[in-house]
Amino acid sequence: MTLSEIGHIAMEMGTLLLSSGAETYRVEESISRVCLSLGVKEAEIFVIPSTIIIYLRKSGDEAITRTRRIHHRAIDLTTVDQINDLSRRLGREKLSYLEIIKEIETIRAIPEYPLFLQIFSTGFAAFMFALFFNATIKNSLFAFMIGIMIDLQIRYMAKFETNRFFMTVIAGMLISTVAVVVTLLGFTDSFNTIIIGSIMPLVPGLAITQSLRDVIAGDYLAGITKGLEACLIAAAIAIGIAIPISFFHSILGVII
Amino acid sequence: MNFITCxxxxxxxxxxxxxxxxxxxxxxLAAFGGFIAQFTFILGHLYFDSTVISCFLATLSLAFYSEVMARQTASPATIYLVVSLIPLVPGSSIYYTMLYFVQGDTQTGIETGLYTLAIAGALSMGIIIVSSTSKLIHRINQKRNTSQVK
Incomplete structure (x- = not known):
């Protein structure tokens, strides 16, 4: 296998991992494990959440440097699991360049869960967490509907590549507007539990966990980046929810 | 506290x-981690009068569960960790912090905000302790195995 073929494989695997939401230390570890098992003498990998830089040297002074910018990041833990698996397998088995590329393409082609199931899951998460925070069944059903609504809204806005902060603020505004209006119309007597249940699908759970794991691994730069992302999203949720509530609070003088 | 919340x-x-x-x-398997987290949280609450300590204990147990399952199924621990941590994320405290500020009750708002931070800190400490320990044990085992081969 030539050095540039190894570089290609390493880059493809790294890109898939990073754009599916893996921790940066995992990306670095996997790439260097793959390169070393494919016969590279020296592998220097540098990964931050938006960029991968690799330097590979085989024998003598034959060396390459590759870099790639990651623009799009989503959460897809099946891909992380499968690529992680493949990188371990490469240490045990001998596969040719074309075989490995084919494996990577198969992993890339694994379908996500069907769209209706994903939309339903957002609603179901809101429903369950409303119940979790002591809501009545009726309030939880409102949370379910709001959950489905914000899922559709975020999907629609994501099509136009809106940034995540703005999408979350709008989602928060939708949540609290609907919850407060439903309460004002007299369908329920309290909107607190509806709102708490509905914001759970927006909570940046992955960002919090990954940033911590990056910090533990000594990757402070990546940890700070992800941690900042988590704080920003939490702030976006609070801001989005606060706007309609303070509006109703001051304009209509509703006691909340 | 009600066990049906599990x-x-x-x-x-x-x-x-x-x-x-x-x-x-x-x-x-991943969702069961959430069950374990909430179950430990309730048990902790029976013995300790502090939500922060209960959260810490719950994180310890779910992180331990994640590490064990990761070894059993040969996949990254993150897969289990991310999902089972969700029920402990202080979503309601974030909301009440915001609500108190909007209502002009800054004092209670700051109090709730600090409480939210304390819970987030407890979650981080739990994860850090368990993953570092498991990594350490893994490294020690690895070293022992390689030295036996030599």
């Missing part, structure tokens, strides 16, 4: 597992 935590975690696209055969 089932709600399981259901909510299952929904999150689908949203994060976790492999089909690991969906239920």
């Amino acid at each position: 089932l709600y935590a399981f259901g909510g975690s299952l929904a999150f597992a689908i949203l994060m696209n976790i492999p089909k055969n690991k969906l239920v």
